Structure formats: C-alpha cells, structure tokens
Amino acid sequence: MLDRLPPVRGTYTTNAPLHNKVWFGVGGAADVLFEPQDVSDLQHFLCHTPRDIPLFALGLGSNLLVREGGIKGVVIRLGKAFQAITVENETLITGAAALDKVVAQTAFKHSLTGLEFLSGIPGTIGGAVKMNAGCYGCETKDTLYTADVVSRDGSLETLSNAGCGFSYRHSKVGDDIIIVSASFQLTHDDNNSIAERSQKIKVEREAAQPSKVRTGGSTFKNPVGHKAWELIDAAGCRGLKRGDAQISEKHCNFLLNLGNATAKDIEMLGEEVRTRVKEQTGITLEWEINRIGVE
Numbered sequence: 001m002l003d004r005l006p007p008v009r010g011t012y013t014t015n016a017p018l019h020n021k022v023w024f025g026v027g028g029a030a031d032v033l034f035e036p037q038d039v040s041d042l043q044h045f046l047c048h049t050p051r052d053i054p055l056f057a058l059g060l061g062s063n064l065l066v067r068e069g070g071i072k073g074v075v076i077r078l079g080k081a082f083q084a085i086t087v088e089n090e091t092l093i094t095g096a097a098a099l100d101k102v103v104a105q106t107a108f109k110h111s112l113t114g115l116e117f118l119s120g121i122p123g124t125i126g127g128a129v130k131m132n133a134g135c136y137g138c139e140t141k142d143t144l145y146t147a148d149v150v151s152r153d154g155s156l157e158t159l160s161n162a163g164c165g166f167s168y169r170h171s172k173v174g175d176d177i178i179i180v181s182a183s184f185q186l187t188h189d190d191n192n193s194i195a196e197r198s199q200k201i202k203v204e205r206e207a208a209q210p211s212k213v214r215t216g217g218s219t220f221k222n223p224v225g226h227k228a229w230e231l232i233d234a235a236g237c238r239g240l241k242r243g244d245a246q247i248s249e250k251h252c253n254f255l256l257n258l259g260n261a262t263a264k265d266i267e268m269l270g271e272e273v274r275t276r277v278k279e280q281t282g283i284t285l286e287w288e289i290n291r292i293g294v295e
C-alpha cells in the first residue's frame, strides 16, 4: 500500500500494532499508521491519497475495540503538533490531540468553567468532539464553539456547533474527516467552585466505576428512559465472563479485559449481554464502543 501513498513530512509505519495504542490492549495491526507533522502535511496526505484507501482517525483508543485482523487502510494519529492549547478571554482553543484532562486543567488555571467534566474522560479532544463525550450531566456540545476539520479532499473547514450535528454520544462528523482543533466558549468562575465541581466528579467516578483496568468505558448507550447498567444487571450479566473478558462487578456497563482476553472474547461477551437484555426486557442495547477492523 505504501507505494500508493504520497510522500509526506510526517511518518508512515507499516503493519503498525494497535493493541498498545488502545485501552483494551487487544487487536491487530494497521496496514499503515500515518502520523502527520502538522496540519498542512495532513492536508497534503488527504488530498493525494487515492479515495479507495480506507482511513481511520485514532485518538487515545479509549472508546475502541480493534478486532484481531487489524485495520485495512491507513490509521491517522495526531501527535505533538496538535496538542497546543491557548486561551483568549473566555475562549479556549485546543489541538485535537490534547488530552481531555490537560484541557480541563488549562481551563481551571484560567478560572474558566464549562470543561470540568473532561477531567475524568481518558481520551483526546478529537475523540471527545467525535463522540460528544460527556458525564454527570455535561457534554462536549454544551460549550463547543467550533471544530476545525480536514476533509478527504484535503480542505480545511471550520464547523460550527450546529454543523457538528451533536446528539447523545454522537456527532455527524464523518468517519474520514479528521478533527484537528476545537474552540470552546467558557465563562469565568472562581477557582474554588471549579475545583469543587471537578472533585465531586472524581469522587463519584471512583465510587461507581472500576479504575486501573483495561476497558473501553461505557459499553452501551443508555436507551431512552433507561440506564444500560440497570438492564444489564436485571438480565443477570453482572460479573459474566467469556475467556478473560468480564462484565465488571463494580459497574456492569463496563467490559473488562482481565489480562489475556481477545477482541473476539470481548465483542462476543458484549453480544451475549445484548441478547440476554433483549430476551429479558425487549430492549435492544446499542454499542457505545466503536468496534473496528476485521476478524
């Protein structure tokens, strides 16, 4: 495939392992991993890459289950050049590869409120925008002002909040569109109040969710009017295992890799939960975790 890709200033890695780049710690390799040097390098790559080559943007892999057969095509991962964060009055502008936690800390340092919820989400801003990440009543869409994206033809475009088409854990940003930066419209507040809200989220998260584990976060979306974990619990799936994959005892909407689970173990266990919940309640759970790649 490499001979069909344009020369770039960034780096290409062929047959690049992905298990070490995703939270679950499983999965095959990408045909090619491309790490662009900057936005113009990414634009050049997109503009000159044949359209039949599939592309996939990888953030921190905290919402991904990569199957054993890996990813056919090019996985694009943004690096240091996409991590800068600047603040102008009440606007915070951040590169898409900045960690959610660092963005939340930067907002705090400038006495800005609106991004406390990001402090506990273990991904990047690109992933947060794409997934409309959120917790404890706040979502990315609440304060996002614009997102800069590069399209398949290499053009750089600024999407408004409405243009991102946000809904629950979803945006309409297409799968072959790369988010390169985002701006957030925040408001000033006193640091004690911001710290108190962040601390409350941290305490609630630690009490409710497993920590220091290989997981993809919430496995299924909450169906309208229901909590996914309650349905999973009622269907008797708390602690359910398949190989080294397990439904967490602590929070049963979390799927865990206990050590040596395969992507197939994890996915099949998730499917078993969906089947049991459907049989018991008539409700079909929808995956929140992105499952990608070939078996």
Ligand SMILES: Cc1cc2nc3c(=O)[nH]c(=O)nc-3n(C[C@H](O)[C@H](O)[C@H](O)COP(=O)(O)OP(=O)(O)OC[C@H]3O[C@@H](n4cnc5c(N)ncnc54)[C@H](O)[C@@H]3O)c2cc1C
Pocket (backbone or CB within 6 Å): 023, 056, 057, 058, 059, 060, 061, 062, 063, 064, 078, 096, 097, 120, 121, 122, 123, 124, 125, 126, 127, 128, 129, 130, 131, 132, 133, 134, 135, 169, 177, 178, 179, 180, 215, 216, 217, 218, 290
């Ligand atoms: C322990 C744990 C706790 C979690 N808690 C929460 C929570 O409270 N709330 C919540 O919403 N989520 C939670 N998650 C899920 C996850 O952290 C979020 O969905 C996060 O926003 C994903 O970001 P990422 O950078 O890891 O993206 P990835 O997992 O790498 O990718 C997720 C999606 O975003 C796309 N993407 C990533 N970067 C870009 C980019 N630059 N341009 C275009 N598309 C891109 C990918 O293509 C993919 O479709 C949790 C996960 C874990 C492991």
